Amino acid sequence: MTSVSRRAVLKAGAATAAAFAAAPAIHSQGAANGPVGSVVDEQPFARLEVVGDGLWAVVSTPLNGDGQFANPQTLCNGGLILGDNEVVAIDGFFQPAGAAWLAEQSVKLTGKRPSKVIVTHFHLDHSGGLAGYQSGAIGPDIIMTDTTRKLVFENYTVGRPAEGSPFLQPAGRMMMPTQILPDDSGKTPLDIGGRVLTLDPLLGHTPSDIAVHVDNADVLYAGDLIWQGLFPNCTHAVMSALTKSCRALFDAGDNLIVTGHGGLARTAELDGAFMALLAAVEATARVSHRQGLSAADAAANFTLPEAVSDWGFFNPRYPELAMAAWYRELSNSSR
Numbered sequence: 001m002t003s004v005s006r007r008a009v010l011k012a013g014a015a016t017a018a019a020f021a022a023a024p025a026i027h028s029q030g031a032a033n034g035p036v037g038s039v040v041d042e043q044p045f046a047r048l049e050v051v052g053d054g055l056w057a058v059v060s061t062p063l064n065g066d067g068q069f070a071n072p073q074t075l076c077n078g079g080l081i082l083g084d085n086e087v088v089a090i091d092g093f094f095q096p097a098g099a100a101w102l103a104e105q106s107v108k109l110t111g112k113r114p115s116k117v118i119v120t121h122f123h124l125d126h127s128g129g130l131a132g133y134q135s136g137a138i139g140p141d142i143i144m145t146d147t148t149r150k151l152v153f154e155n156y157t158v159g160r161p162a163e164g165s166p167f168l169q170p171a172g173r174m175m176m177p178t179q180i181l182p183d184d185s186g187k188t189p190l191d192i193g194g195r196v197l198t199l200d201p202l203l204g205h206t207p208s209d210i211a212v213h214v215d216n217a218d219v220l221y222a223g224d225l226i227w228q229g230l231f232p233n234c235t236h237a238v239m240s241a242l243t244k245s246c247r248a249l250f251d252a253g254d255n256l257i258v259t260g261h262g263g264l265a266r267t268a269e270l271d272g273a274f275m276a277l278l279a280a281v282e283a284t285a286r287v288s289h290r291q292g293l294s295a296a297d298a299a300a301n302f303t304l305p306e307a308v309s310d311w312g313f314f315n316p317r318y319p320e321l322a323m324a325a326w327y328r329e330l331s332n333s334s335r
């Protein structure tokens with residue numbers, strides 16, 4: 001599965017680096033997503049909310065009133081988890097300024113900078129800002145799966161011509177992992193003193209995603225496997241695996257879910273709606289594929305199910321990209 005999926009990613013091409021920047025100009029923030037916990041800091045690009053004892057969530061707010069990506073410092077959601085011994089940050093964000101802000105917040109809230117950061121998957125809006133956690137010679141351990149490491153390297157360390165410069169430029173100031181989770185590791189405990197995190201290697205949003213469970217709290221950091229209020233980006237998705245992974249995460253108990261993008265939501269509020277969205281995409285993709293329609297035509301035939309009818313789109317092409325993701329699987333299986 002993994003090697004086929006990785007080929008699909010490579011075939012999907014270089015779109016990722018510029019996925020956000022190059023998207024059409026009008027975006028929608030989607031359904032209302034106000035804070036669920038008390039807000040400890042608020043910036044134009046994100047807010048930091050308390051979601052439990054020693055647990056915080058970053059909720060990114062990248063769009064301005066005109067639907068432009070005016071504030072892309074963090075771009076994705078993430079968070080901080082405090083143990084007796086250390087602070088773990090969830091995700092690397094889009095720009096170093098985003099991670100630097102979260103590291104400062106960690107010092108304000110806990111007296112410590114993060115000593116570990118878990119990168120949920122390779123996408124640039126989760127990996128491009130990692131350098132911001134560094135302070136002089138000191139920086140956190142950077143944890144990612146081996147497949148995520150390969151995909152960061154292959155997608156974002158390649159130089160591209162830049163006008164007026166003799167140098168080729170990679171997509172970002174990339175940082176490679178200092179702790180690599182083998183792809184076949186299964187659920188992996190991480191003891192941070194007084195609490196144990198479980199790193200849950202899944203796949204579906206990309207060929208390798210990590211969700212993070214917290215043993216003594218009803219909070220789940222889901223990365224981009226789960227979104228709220230926004231149609232998910234399926235550019236590199238393995239759709240059948242995404243459905244399975246999301247089912248498993250929703251079945252993991254009644255949690256407050258820190259999604260990858262959009263708002264936070266409890267399992268009970270989001271389970272039915274998100275699974276209905278995935279099921280509707282699958283149904284349209286299967287019928288359209290059988291009829292020989294293009295992914296674009298399949299997307300044109302697609303309507304949001306009732307439960308998510310007020311959700312928005314970071315990029316209006318996301319339904320088409322989700323259809324294309326299904327088409328990759330359906331074409332492979334009929335061969």
Ligand SMILES: [Zn+2]
Binds near residue numbers: 121123126205224233
């Ligand atoms: Zn992503």
